[in-house]
Amino acid sequence: MIIPAFPAYPFQIKNLPEGAQVFCEIRKRWVKLTPEEWVRQNVFQWMKQTLQYPREMISLEKGIMVGEMAKRYDLLVYDQQFNPWMLVECKAQSVMLTEETLMQVLRYHIAIPVPYLCITNGDGVMVFEKIDGRLCPLEKMPSWMKGER
Secondary structure (H helix, E strand, C coil), X not given: CECCCCCCCCCCEEEECCEEEEEECCCCEEXXXXXXXXXXXXXXXXXXXXXXXXXXXXXXXXXXXXXCEEEECCEEEECCCCCEEEEEEECCCCCXXXXXXXXXXXXXXXXXXXXXXXXXXXXXEEEEEEECCEEEEECCCCCCCCCCC
16 A cells, blocks of 8 residues: 655635535636545645646546446546556545445446556555556556656
8 A cells, every 4th residue: 555645735725605615726627625526636736746747647537438327537647648547546535445446446447448547545545557457556656757667
Protein backbone atom coordinates (compact mmCIF):
# COMPACT_ATOMS: atom_id res chain seq x y z
CA MET A 1 0.00 0.00 0.00
CA ILE A 2 1.30 3.43 -0.96
CA ILE A 3 0.66 6.22 1.55
CA PRO A 4 0.22 9.48 -0.39
CA ALA A 5 1.58 12.70 1.08
CA PHE A 6 -0.87 15.25 -0.27
CA PRO A 7 0.76 18.59 -1.09
CA ALA A 8 -0.54 21.82 0.36
CA TYR A 9 -2.93 23.45 -2.07
CA PRO A 10 -5.16 26.52 -1.62
CA PHE A 11 -8.45 24.92 -2.63
CA GLN A 12 -11.21 27.39 -3.39
CA ILE A 13 -14.16 26.39 -1.20
CA LYS A 14 -17.45 28.14 -0.76
CA ASN A 15 -20.17 27.32 1.73
CA LEU A 16 -23.69 27.42 0.37
CA PRO A 17 -27.00 26.58 2.10
CA GLU A 18 -27.05 23.26 0.19
CA GLY A 19 -23.49 22.42 1.29
CA ALA A 20 -19.85 23.20 0.61
CA GLN A 21 -18.50 23.35 -2.93
CA VAL A 22 -14.93 23.23 -4.22
CA PHE A 23 -13.69 24.72 -7.47
CA CYS A 24 -12.28 21.99 -9.72
CA GLU A 25 -9.43 23.34 -11.84
CA ILE A 26 -9.78 20.50 -14.38
CA ARG A 27 -13.55 20.74 -14.85
CA LYS A 28 -13.41 24.54 -14.41
CA ARG A 29 -16.55 24.61 -12.29
CA TRP A 30 -17.79 24.37 -8.73
CA VAL A 31 -18.66 20.87 -7.55
CA LYS A 32 -20.21 19.56 -4.34
CA LEU A 33 -17.50 18.87 -1.77
CA THR A 34 -18.38 15.31 -0.80
CA PRO A 35 -15.92 13.07 1.07
CA GLU A 36 -15.17 11.32 -2.25
CA GLU A 37 -14.63 14.66 -4.01
CA TRP A 38 -12.15 15.64 -1.27
CA VAL A 39 -10.14 12.50 -2.10
CA ARG A 40 -10.47 13.10 -5.86
CA GLN A 41 -9.21 16.69 -5.62
CA ASN A 42 -6.30 15.78 -3.33
CA VAL A 43 -5.28 12.80 -5.47
CA PHE A 44 -5.32 15.04 -8.54
CA GLN A 45 -3.04 17.59 -6.80
CA TRP A 46 -0.73 14.78 -5.59
CA MET A 47 -0.46 13.42 -9.13
CA LYS A 48 0.13 16.85 -10.60
CA GLN A 49 2.48 18.36 -8.01
CA THR A 50 4.28 15.41 -6.41
CA LEU A 51 4.27 12.78 -9.16
CA GLN A 52 4.62 15.39 -11.94
CA TYR A 53 1.83 13.94 -14.08
CA PRO A 54 0.92 16.75 -16.53
CA ARG A 55 -2.33 18.53 -15.67
CA GLU A 56 -3.48 18.45 -19.28
CA MET A 57 -3.09 14.66 -19.35
CA ILE A 58 -5.54 14.09 -16.48
CA SER A 59 -9.30 13.87 -16.89
CA LEU A 60 -11.76 13.90 -13.98
CA GLU A 61 -15.22 12.36 -13.71
CA LYS A 62 -16.30 11.70 -17.26
CA GLY A 63 -19.12 9.49 -18.40
CA ILE A 64 -18.44 6.13 -20.01
CA MET A 65 -20.57 3.20 -21.10
CA VAL A 66 -19.84 -0.14 -19.43
CA GLY A 67 -21.92 -2.51 -21.48
CA GLU A 68 -25.33 -0.82 -21.47
CA MET A 69 -24.77 0.97 -18.17
CA ALA A 70 -23.75 4.61 -17.95
CA LYS A 71 -20.93 5.08 -15.41
CA ARG A 72 -18.42 7.78 -14.47
CA TYR A 73 -14.74 7.21 -13.83
CA ASP A 74 -12.97 9.32 -11.18
CA LEU A 75 -9.60 10.02 -12.83
CA LEU A 76 -8.07 8.97 -16.11
CA VAL A 77 -4.46 9.73 -16.95
CA TYR A 78 -3.29 9.73 -20.57
CA ASP A 79 0.19 8.87 -21.83
CA GLN A 80 2.37 11.00 -24.12
CA GLN A 81 0.48 9.73 -27.19
CA PHE A 82 -2.86 10.63 -25.54
CA ASN A 83 -3.76 6.99 -25.02
CA PRO A 84 -5.54 6.04 -21.76
CA TRP A 85 -2.74 5.06 -19.36
CA MET A 86 -4.10 4.85 -15.79
CA LEU A 87 -7.62 4.58 -14.37
CA VAL A 88 -8.10 5.72 -10.77
CA GLU A 89 -11.10 4.90 -8.58
CA CYS A 90 -11.50 7.21 -5.58
CA LYS A 91 -13.44 6.37 -2.44
CA ALA A 92 -14.14 8.43 0.67
CA GLN A 93 -11.62 8.05 3.49
CA SER A 94 -14.25 6.15 5.48
CA VAL A 95 -14.43 3.44 2.79
CA MET A 96 -12.03 0.50 3.00
CA LEU A 97 -10.19 -0.52 -0.16
CA THR A 98 -11.55 -3.97 -0.88
CA GLU A 99 -11.87 -6.44 -3.71
CA GLU A 100 -15.21 -4.77 -4.50
CA THR A 101 -13.40 -1.46 -5.10
CA LEU A 102 -10.91 -3.22 -7.36
CA MET A 103 -13.77 -4.91 -9.24
CA GLN A 104 -15.34 -1.49 -9.88
CA VAL A 105 -12.21 -0.13 -11.57
CA LEU A 106 -11.87 -3.43 -13.47
CA ARG A 107 -15.39 -2.96 -14.87
CA TYR A 108 -14.38 0.51 -16.10
CA HIS A 109 -11.26 -1.09 -17.54
CA ILE A 110 -13.52 -3.05 -19.92
CA ALA A 111 -14.57 0.24 -21.53
CA ILE A 112 -11.16 1.93 -21.17
CA PRO A 113 -8.27 -0.55 -21.33
CA VAL A 114 -5.19 0.82 -19.56
CA PRO A 115 -1.88 -0.65 -18.40
CA TYR A 116 -2.30 0.76 -14.85
CA LEU A 117 -5.24 0.56 -12.44
CA CYS A 118 -5.36 2.42 -9.15
CA ILE A 119 -7.75 2.50 -6.19
CA THR A 120 -7.54 4.95 -3.30
CA ASN A 121 -9.41 6.26 -0.30
CA GLY A 122 -6.92 9.07 0.26
CA ASP A 123 -5.28 7.30 3.19
CA GLY A 124 -3.80 4.59 0.99
CA VAL A 125 -3.27 3.87 -2.68
CA MET A 126 -3.10 0.49 -4.38
CA VAL A 127 -1.76 0.46 -7.92
CA PHE A 128 -1.59 -2.47 -10.31
CA GLU A 129 0.06 -3.02 -13.66
CA LYS A 130 -1.70 -5.27 -16.13
CA ILE A 131 0.85 -7.73 -17.55
CA ASP A 132 -0.20 -10.63 -19.77
CA GLY A 133 -3.78 -10.44 -18.50
CA ARG A 134 -2.73 -10.49 -14.82
CA LEU A 135 -2.82 -7.69 -12.28
CA CYS A 136 0.57 -7.20 -10.66
CA PRO A 137 0.62 -4.97 -7.56
CA LEU A 138 3.24 -2.23 -7.53
CA GLU A 139 5.05 -0.77 -4.54
CA LYS A 140 5.24 2.74 -5.99
CA MET A 141 3.38 4.86 -8.50
CA PRO A 142 4.64 4.53 -12.08
CA SER A 143 6.55 7.40 -13.62
CA TRP A 144 4.44 9.17 -16.22
CA MET A 145 7.38 10.07 -18.48
CA LYS A 146 8.48 6.53 -19.27
CA GLY A 147 5.74 4.43 -17.74
CA GLU A 148 8.37 2.94 -15.44
CA ARG A 149 7.59 1.21 -12.18
